[in-house]
Amino acid sequence: MTITCISPIDGSIYATRETLSRSEADAAVARAKVAQVAWAARPLAERIKLVQAGVAAVGAMNDDIVPEIAHQMGRPVRYGGEFGGFNERASYMAEIAQDALADVEIEDSDAFRRVIKRVPHSVVLVVAPWNYPYMTAINTVAPALIAGNAVMLKHASQTPLVGERMAQAFHSVGIPEDAFQNVFLDHDSTSALIADRAFGFVNFTGSLGGGKAMEAAAAGTFTGMGLELGGKDPGYVMEDANVDAAVDTLIDGAMFNSGQCCCGIERIYVHESLFDAFVQKAVAIVNGYKLGNPLDPETTLGPMAHVRFANEVRGQITEAVADGATAHIDTFAEDDGGAYLTPQILTNVTHDMRVMREESFGPVVGIMPVKTDAEAIAFMNDSDFGLTASLWTQDTLRAEAIADQIETGTVFMNRADYLDPALCWTGCKDTGRGGGLSVIGYHNLTRPKSYHLKKA
Incomplete structure (x- = not known):
């Protein structure tokens, strides 16, 4: 063979x-x-x-x-x-x-x-x-x-x-x-x-x-x-979070490596008081990416590793939009319908959509508003996967109390998408x-x- x-x-x-x-x-x-x-x-x-x-x-x-x-x-x-x-x-x-x-x-x-x-x-x-x-x-x-x-x-x-x-x-x-x-x-x-x-x-x-x-x-x-x-790793942005730092880190965690990260951020829950500002900043960041040939030093987002991977992400996005989700990023000129894929931010998403439940492993993230920690915890645990979760707050005690309730392998506070070799890299569920x-x-x-x- x-x-x-x-x-x-x-x-x-x-x-x-x-x-x-x-x-x-x-x-x-x-x-x-x-x-x-x-x-x-x-x-x-x-x-x-x-x-x-x-x-x-x-x-x-x-x-x-x-x-x-x-x-x-x-x-x-x-x-x-x-x-x-x-x-x-x-x-x-x-x-x-x-x-x-x-x-x-x-x-x-x-x-x-x-x-x-x-x-x-x-x-x-x-x-x-x-x-x-x-x-x-x-x-x-x-x-x-x-x-x-x-x-x-x-x-x-x-x-x-x-x-x-x-x-x-x-x-x-x-x-x-x-x-x-x-x-x-x-x-x-x-x-x-x-x-x-x-x-x-x-x-x-x-x-x-x-x-x-x-x-x-x-x-x-x-x-x-x-x-x-694999995973379907969530981020949760609380009302006291540094919203600029949260947007920068979580969107990078969702999009870096064309979203092909085991512990990449695939869904984000934002307190309703910060939701509009978070989405606006996130869209601005993604619109600044340069999709293109990875051998070009100016390229910030390369193709996905294989056309079939890109097609799976396109399918999740298309289904979500058909079911009422809002896509915030217009198709990039470099998107060839193959491995080169426009990164996407989705709102008006629900957990009935595949893009919020199945692993995407590509440059797409759904963002939902939440009112309380309890609501956010329920959403974060509503997944077959459990690799990492990223919490954004100024309150360490609150973060640890929430972390105790999340079904996952690693919990981050005010960072994401990082593997610390001193800590056990592990997961639960699927x-x-x-x-x-x-x-x-x-x-x-x-x-x-x-x-x-x-x-x-």
Whole structure:
């Protein structure tokens, strides 16, 4: 089978790769299992140093990586790629590794040694998405390797060059080729490998359907899983909020990367006293965007990664307007009816509309007025997803009290669309299960092993 990356810039074929046959995939797993034993036997400090060197080697490639990302998934080159977040996350996980993976000493007396150790799962499969292809991958790759696992990275077909770049960088600094492998696998082979217990842990970031397929493949195997399957993240602007800061951050959170962010803002609830001002400012911001070729440094909004993604967003907008929603942004001249899509702000929306209930994953946001915190909480929880929520107020106690009532993984106050590596990245409901980064990320990428040693 051939994996083909169609560039959203012009619809041309940018890259093709052949997938591994089942026998080739089995051989790759076998090599990874052998390499993992030797890799885990290395001192933790050495593994940390090598991963940090690999991360730096990726950074040295950034001038080539930035246009590659634009070609593969459409993000404008003006934003400079992902190395800042890539490095921040990996560096934090390296920094906390000694403490996070430390033995838990219960007793070491003349009679007994009792200790809990954290040991690697063996081989970790990382299935990474195209929207933030480097940052989402490193969330698991860095701590998994540091913890002593071997890693097999399967990247999205839209971004096939990313795994190759990471493998090239990591191998160049001395991480064994079999301990970190970039692999091209089709869906059937991936499912078959999971069903055959090829992996000790699987981390998947992607669609709800993909997550269900992963769980179905793993049924009865007891393979550990980390699943982040999307969101419909809300923002709530209270009457005491700094409305200018709220508009700037929430609209950027809705539109950056053409709205293709796992934790992007997809619906906004604004206290009725600020609603008109908020919408007016939001419309002005979006009308200032420049939609165009992502290789042009003047472009602020590139195409969506694929025409079918843009068509899904167009469909949600069209249905909402037909049902009474107001669209505030006139069609941009650069909107070609394909991957290049006009960003949109909708009002007069309701939760009966798909655009307020289903994941859009594109440059559209619905804005609704609310009267009370209780009303806003009810709307925020009226979703099958639960990844993040963004609260805007000057009152920290009020924000935390509201946060306690929101069904989500992360709650922000006066910011949005950011991943703090010191905090567990997690979700609930159809967003998935598990948690990445932070100390908890290490706990999920290892298993506890208890030693109860009676001394003679």
